[in-house]
Amino acid sequence: MKKLxxxxxxxxxxxxxxxxxxxxxxSDVWVPEQNGGNSTNVQKHLDExxxxxxxxxxxxxxxxxxxxxDFGADETVIPLPQYRANLRDFLGRxxxxxQSTVVWATTTPVNEIWHRQRKGFDRLESDVVAYNDVSxxxxxxxxxxxxxLFQVIVDVGRDNYLxxxxxxxxxxxxxxxxxxxxxxxxxxxxx
Numbered sequence: 001m002k003k004l005x006x007x008x009x010x011x012x013x014x015x016x017x018x019x020x021x022x023x024x025x026x027s028d029v030w031v032p033e034q035n036g037g038n039s040t041n042v043q044k045h046l047d048e049x050x051x052x053x054x055x056x057x058x059x060x061x062x063x064x065x066x067x068x069x070d071f072g073a074d075e076t077v078i079p080l081p082q083y084r085a086n087l088r089d090f091l092g093r094x095x096x097x098x099q100s101t102v103v104w105a106t107t108t109p110v111n112e113i114w115h116r117q118r119k120g121f122d123r124l125e126s127d128v129v130a131y132n133d134v135s136x137x138x139x140x141x142x143x144x145x146x147x148x149l150f151q152v153i154v155d156v157g158r159d160n161y162l163x164x165x166x167x168x169x170x171x172x173x174x175x176x177x178x179x180x181x182x183x184x185x186x187x188x189x190x191x
Contacts, residue, residue, distance in 0.1 A: 001026070001027060001028050002026065002027045002028070002056040002057070002189040003027065003028045003029075003030060003053065003054070003055045003056050003057075004019075004023065004027045004028070004029045004030070004055060004056065004057045004058075004059065004185055004189060005029075005030050005031070005049070005050055005053050005055040005057070005058045005059070005060075005100075006019060006029060006030070006031045006059050006060075006181070007031070007032060007036050007042060007049050007050060007058065007059070007060045007061070007062075008036050008059075008060065008061040008062065008105065009035050009036050009037060009061070009062060009063075009064050009065055010035050010064075010168060011061070011064065011108050011149075011168070011169065011177065012031070012036065012061065013031075013035060014168060014169055014173075014174040014177070015169075015174045015175070015177040015178035015181060016029070016031050016178070017174075017178070018174060018175050018177075018178025018179060018181075018182070019178045019181050019182055019185075022178065022179065022182040023182060023185075023186070023189070026186070026189060026190075027056075027057075027185075027189050030053055030055065032045065032048075032049045035065075036049075036061075036062055037062070037065045038062055038065035038066045038077060038078050039062045039063075039066050039078055039082075039083050039086035039087060039090070040078060040082075040086060041062075041065070042060070042062050042086070042090055043086055043089060043090050046090050046093060046094070050090075050094055050098070050100075051093070051094070051097050051098060054098070054099075054100075055098070055100045056100060056101065056188070056189060057100060057101045057102075057103065057185050057188045057189055058094060058098070058100045058101070058102050058103065059103045059105060059147065059181060059184075059185055060091075060094075060102065060103070060104060060105065061104065061105035061106070061107060061149070062107075063083075063106075063107030063128070063131045063132070063135060064107055064108075064110075064123065064128075064167065065077065065078075066078035066083050066131060067107075067123060067124070067127040067128065067130075067131050068121050068122070068123060069121060069122045069123075069124070069127070070121055070122070071116075071120075071121065071122055073122075076127060080130060080131065080134055083131060083134060083135075084134050084138060087134070087135055087138045087139075088138055088141075091104070091138060091139065091142050091144060092142065095142060095144075101145070101188050102142075102144045102145070103144070103145045103146070103147050103184060103185060103188070104135060104136075104138075104139040104144050104145070104146050104147070105146075105147045105148075105149045105181070106132045106135065106136065106146065106147070106148050106149050106150040106151070107128055107131055107132055107135070107149075107150060108128075108149050108150055108153050108169070108177070109125065109128055109150055109153050109154060109158045109162075110123045110124075110125060110128055110162075110166050110167045111125075111158065111159060111162055111166035111167075112124050112125050112166065113166065114162065114164060114165065114166030115165060115166030115167055116166075117166075118164065118165045118166065119165065119166075119167075123166070123167060128150070132150055145184075145188075147180070147181065147184040147185075149177055149180060149181075152176065152177065152180045153169075153173070153176075153177070156176065161173030161176060
């Protein structure tokens with residue numbers, strides 16, 4: 001049976017059950033127990049979460065934790081230049097040290113007004129766009145496939161699927177994302 005590794009933050013944790021269900025019998029779906037967090041954390045756990053897994057397909061994302069910022073702060077937790085460098089490092093290592101097909105997933109949209117009302121820090125819509133632009137360019141530099149989960153949510157109406165915290169998704173939103181991941185990776189697992 002083919003093996004799929006899903007690495008990502010709490011958004012991945014929301015859709016992983018759907019992916020497992022949809023790919024049952026076709027693929028072993030492995031996920032880290034913990035939230036993937038930011039790009040520095042993915043780098044830190046790269047050997048454990050990806051390199052050692054010997055997966056046929058790796059579907060990976062990070063960004064929502066990188067672009068967090070304290071209220072009124074000029075800088076994000078992981079500034080864009082560091083985010084770019086982190087992605088180049090770990091995506092390059094995955095390609096060099098595994099035989100996996102790598103799929104980069106874009107960061108899903110946020111509603112910054114809802115988020116600000118419920119969290120003690122900001123996630124700005126403009127930062128999501130900026131971080132996605134950088135991540136897509138890095139993925140393209142490496143010839144990595146891109147699953148545009150950002151656009152999946154935009155196309156169906158972001159606020160129709162976001163939970164009140166402005167960043168996580170309703171059950172329907174998680175299923176929508178999970179099915180999008182399945183639609184993207186299934187042909188790769190059937191090769």
